[in-house]
Amino acid sequence: MQLRRAAVLGGGPGGLYAARLLKLAYPACDVVVHEQGDPDTTFGFGVGLAAGTQRKLAAADPDTLRDLVAAGRRHDMTMRVGGRVARVRNDRLIGIARTELLAVLRQHAEKAGVRLEFGARRTADELDADIVLAADGVSSATRESGPFGGRIESGRGLYLWCGTDFALTDAVFAPVRTEHGVFVTHAYPYSGGRSTFLIETDEDTWRRAGFDSSTEATPVDASDEKSLRYLENVFAEQLRGRRLIGNRTRWLRFRTVRCDTWSAGRTVLLGDAAHTAHFSIGSGTKLAMEDAIGLVEALREEPDRAAAFARYETVRRPAVERLQELARRSRLWWESFPSRLHLPVERLMVAYMSRAGNVPLDRFAATSPDVVGAALEQFAGGPGPADPAAVTDWVLRHGTGRGGGNLVTIDEAPTDPWDGTGDAVVARARRAFDDGxxxxxxxxxxxxxxxxxxLDLAERVRTEVGGPVVVEGPAALRDDLAAGLVSGRTDLVTLVNDPAGNPGRNS
Ligand SMILES: Cc1cc2nc3c(=O)[nH]c(=O)nc-3n(C[C@H](O)[C@H](O)[C@H](O)COP(=O)(O)OP(=O)(O)OC[C@H]3O[C@@H](n4cnc5c(N)ncnc54)[C@H](O)[C@@H]3O)c2cc1C
Structure with a gap:
């Protein structure tokens, strides 16, 4: 389609990247980004950019990617529990400071000829343009005041985003048990002298530690210093005695945003304004930047605005919803994380990698043979096969059976095994257990x-009530069942032939 003037609301990663791609595709179009903040006072610490995202950015705009990679810091992932460490190599995962990310994107937007206006809060309606790209973030006023059918679901757990002034060698996941309950950090380096510390906990622990009152007492533009000082002690080992640094840091519940539609008239939503996915799969920036790529492609391909916006949504929505579903499972896994601390660290790493059903066990065995090898040995009491392709069958040989004795059948399937329906299943299982x-x-x-x-519900019953538990599933989903066994979600599995012809893990 033809474009003379385009306005972008919001100078975060989504807005800035869309503005650059738009200007490169339409050199004669006047493209203006309106950002309420000042370029030097952006908030946040580091964000992660995984290999898949980098491949997509490389295809869309190699110049920008080159500078992002140069500003980022590559790292492996480790999990540390009870003095033991499991390490997963990750050749292309980088952490980058949000300030650096935005500086690179601003620079490239300006180089392409985009005008950047800072310091004034604007509304989509007041902007004079043929199209308005609303990239105004998770609290988007455009979404809230427009006909987009926006909905927000809040997570049960609480998280806090802060940093420290040294670079960790690797990303680290570390739980620490305190007198109030368990806190977990996901920490990763993002520059030569900085690391992000993202810390999570459950509501009961948060209240017992008195953080409900410290949250309430913290003004919006300040950091919750009481929590930061407490967490510095909790994570003293990971912090090597250094301080935690806040930047408008406070406890929050993650908000998952969904919309019925992403466009109305001349306005189109992208990035966090349109959708969010829990931070534990590290995809917010990826989704925002991939939206920008999809939107500009659609504008180039279609003859008019309505067709372009429809194409953008048709192409992007399935990818976004797939990631939102992975993120939902990942969020539930992290929210129930303390119940798995009895697992040896290698089995816990397998449980982590398979938490959302996105990384098949045999593939993980191929990339991290030492971690999976140790986990298989812990699971079966003897060494597993050297060939990753043989892992699934080997696990199933050790864990297939119907179990003996008096098994109670459970066929409820709540969408969230940790919600009220899940609680009711656990209560019933407990009564059945008490009755023999x-x-x-x-x-x-x-x-x-x-x-x-x-499998998640079985794990919950196995942990909270007792076992053995047996999970029945179609033979076509043998990878998921094998991962469930090694991760301690079930004691045994039963394979059934699937008359509907379940297509397997890639479905
Ligand atoms: C704890 C945490 C950890 C995260 N970790 C990662 C990670 O590891 N990897 C990852 O990819 N993502 C991560 N994210 C998510 C990531 O930060 C966001 O998803 C991403 O920044 C979304 O980009 P965006 O451009 O859509 O919105 P934003 O980055 O939120 O940008 C929106 C911009 O719009 C501006 N704005 C809003 N309203 C107006 C207005 N009315 N007028 C003018 N300007 C306005 C805002 O000032 C802001 O600059 C994390 C998020 C959280 C909360």
Missing amino acids: AEGFLFTGPPGRSALLTR
């Missing part, structure tokens, strides 16, 4: 989503 049940058989629909949820 010797274990539980989890059965239900053959679809993949239902099986993954069944």
